Amino acid sequence: MEWVSSFTPNVDVMVIASESIENRRVIAQLTKEDLFINKYSNLIHQTYRISAVVLFVAQTFQTILTLTEELAKSLVAAKDFFDLFERQPVIDNCSTKGKIIFCYPTRPERLVLDNFQLNINNGQRIAIVGASGCGKSTIVQLIERFYDVKRGCLSIDGQNIKDLNLQWLRSKISLVSQEPVLFDMSIKANIAYGDNNRQQKDITMHEIIEAAKKANIHDFIQSLPEGYDTNVGLRGLQMSGGEKQRIAIGRALLRQPKILILDEATSALDTLNEKIVQEAISSTLENNKQLTCIIIAHNLSTVEHCDCLFVMNEHGQIVEYGKHHELLKKRGHYYNLTLNKFWDSFRKAHVATRLRMLDCIELFGLS
Numbered sequence: 001m002e003w004v005s006s007f008t009p010n011v012d013v014m015v016i017a018s019e020s021i022e023n024r025r026v027i028a029q030l031t032k033e034d035l036f037i038n039k040y041s042n043l044i045h046q047t048y049r050i051s052a053v054v055l056f057v058a059q060t061f062q063t064i065l066t067l068t069e070e071l072a073k074s075l076v077a078a079k080d081f082f083d084l085f086e087r088q089p090v091i092d093n094c095s096t097k098g099k100i101i102f103c104y105p106t107r108p109e110r111l112v113l114d115n116f117q118l119n120i121n122n123g124q125r126i127a128i129v130g131a132s133g134c135g136k137s138t139i140v141q142l143i144e145r146f147y148d149v150k151r152g153c154l155s156i157d158g159q160n161i162k163d164l165n166l167q168w169l170r171s172k173i174s175l176v177s178q179e180p181v182l183f184d185m186s187i188k189a190n191i192a193y194g195d196n197n198r199q200q201k202d203i204t205m206h207e208i209i210e211a212a213k214k215a216n217i218h219d220f221i222q223s224l225p226e227g228y229d230t231n232v233g234l235r236g237l238q239m240s241g242g243e244k245q246r247i248a249i250g251r252a253l254l255r256q257p258k259i260l261i262l263d264e265a266t267s268a269l270d271t272l273n274e275k276i277v278q279e280a281i282s283s284t285l286e287n288n289k290q291l292t293c294i295i296i297a298h299n300l301s302t303v304e305h306c307d308c309l310f311v312m313n314e315h316g317q318i319v320e321y322g323k324h325h326e327l328l329k330k331r332g333h334y335y336n337l338t339l340n341k342f343w344d345s346f347r348k349a350h351v352a353t354r355l356r357m358l359d360c361i362e363l364f365g366l367s
Contacts, residue, residue: 015184015234016040022235025146026181031167031196113138113149113316120292122157125285127295127303129337130312136296138316140177140263143294144170156259171196174257178264180248182236187212187221188228190247194254207254214284215250216276217243242269249277253284260284263296278302300338309334 020027020036027036113135120126128136141147142154145166154161161169174194182190191208192200208228212218220243224230236244249265262281266274282305285291297303304324311320311327311334319333327334 016043019183019234023181023183028146028170030193031171032193116152116316116318118310118318120294122292123289124307125293125295125305126308126310127297127306128310128312129297129300129303129334131314131337132298134312134314135316136312137263140175140261140294140296143259143261144173144175171255172258173261174252174255174259175261175263176245176248176252176265180236180244182232182239182244182247184231184234186229186231187247190232191250191254194251196255203254208250211250211254212247214253214280215246216273216280217246217250220246242273245269246273246277249281256288258290258292260291260293261296262293264298265295266299266302274299274302311337 016036016039020040027033116135116139118128118139128139130136138147142149143161145161148162156164156169183193188205188208189200191211192203194211195203195207205228209218212221212228221228221230230238232238232244232247236247239247245265246269252260260281266277269277281293285293295303295306303309306324308321309324309327310318311332313319313333320327320330322330328338
C-alpha cells in the first residue's frame with residue numbers, strides 16, 4: 001500500500017483544470033498542451049493517506065446531500081461541458097499536413113475580411129492600423145490558425161499554412177496580446193514557457209534574465225523579495241497590467257521566434273516604459289534581420305518607424321499602405337485616423353485642465 005506524508009488539497013487539481021480550460025487558446029499558442037495534461041495526470045494519480053481520503057470522501061458526501069438542487073444544475077452544466085470537449089475541431093492540432101474572405105462561424109452573414117490582400121516580406125516590421133472592429137486582431141487569429149479562411153489562401157514562404165504541421169507553425173510564432181495570460185506559478189516559470197523546444201529544467205537562468213531585460217522587467221523582478229521565484233497568482237492577479245505585459249513580452253522573446261506578433265502589446269504601459277520596451281523590440285529586430293514583426297496598434301505613435309503601415313477600413317479591406325510620412329502626405333484614411341487621435345488627445349487634455357481649474361476655484365472659494 002502506498003502512502004504520502006501529507007494530503008494534497010483537491011484545489012491543486014481544480015486550479016490546473018480551470019487554468020487549462022480558461023486559457024486553452026494561449027496554451028495552444030505556446031504548444032504546451034502535453035505539459036498541462038501531464039501536470040493534471042500527475043496530480044490526480046498521487047496517493048494519499050487512507051485517513052485523509054476517508055475524511056475527504058465523507059465530507060464530500062455530506063456536502064452533496066446539502067446541495068441537491070445545486071447538484072442537479074451542475075449535472076446539466078457538466079453535460080454541456082463534456083459535449084463541448086467531444087466536439088471534433090475543424091482544424092486538427094495533430095495534423096502533419098498542413099485574396100482572403102473570412103467570417104466568424106457564429107456570424108456567417110457578416111464578412112470581417114473582404115477581398116483582403118496583404119504581403120509581408122521576411123524580416124519586415126509592419127503595422128496594421130484601423131478603427132476598432134475593422135478586423136485587425138482577426139488577422140492574428142488566422143495566422144495562428146485558430147480559424148481558417150472562408151475563401152482565399154494564407155501562405156508563409158509560399159506555403160499554404162493548411163499544409164503545415166499546426167504545432168510546428170505555432171512554435172515559430174510568438175504572440176503578445178492586449179490582455180496577456182500568466183499562469184499560477186513563478187515569474188521564472190512563466191517566462192520559461194516561451195521556449196517550446198526544451199523542458200523548463202534545460203532553460204538557463206541567464207536566458208530568462210536576458211529575456212526579462214529586453215522586456216524592461218528585470219529591475220522590477222529583482223526588487224521583489226523572492227525575485228524570479230515570485231508567484232504571479234491565479235491569472236497573474238499579483239501583477240499590474242503593465243507588469244503582466246512585460247513578463248509576456250519576455251516570454252515571447254525567449255522563444256526566439258521567426259514571427260513576432262504584438263497585438264496592442266504595450267497598451268497597458270506608461271509612456272516611459274512603452275518607449276523603453278519599443279526600443280528593446282527595435283534592438284531585437286536589428287540584431288535578427290530574419291525576424292518578421294507584425295504590430296497591431298491603436299496608438300499610432302508606436303508604429304511611425306515601421307517599414308510599412310497597412311490601413312484597414314471598417315469593411316475589413318486594406319485601403320492604404322506605405323510609410324508613416326508617405327501616408328500623411330496622401331491625406332487619406334491614415335491621415336484622418338491620425339487627426340482623430342490628435343483631437344481625442346486634445347479634448348481629453350482640455351477636459352482635465354478644466355477639471356483642475358474647477359478644483360482650484362472650489363479650493364480657494366472663488367466661485
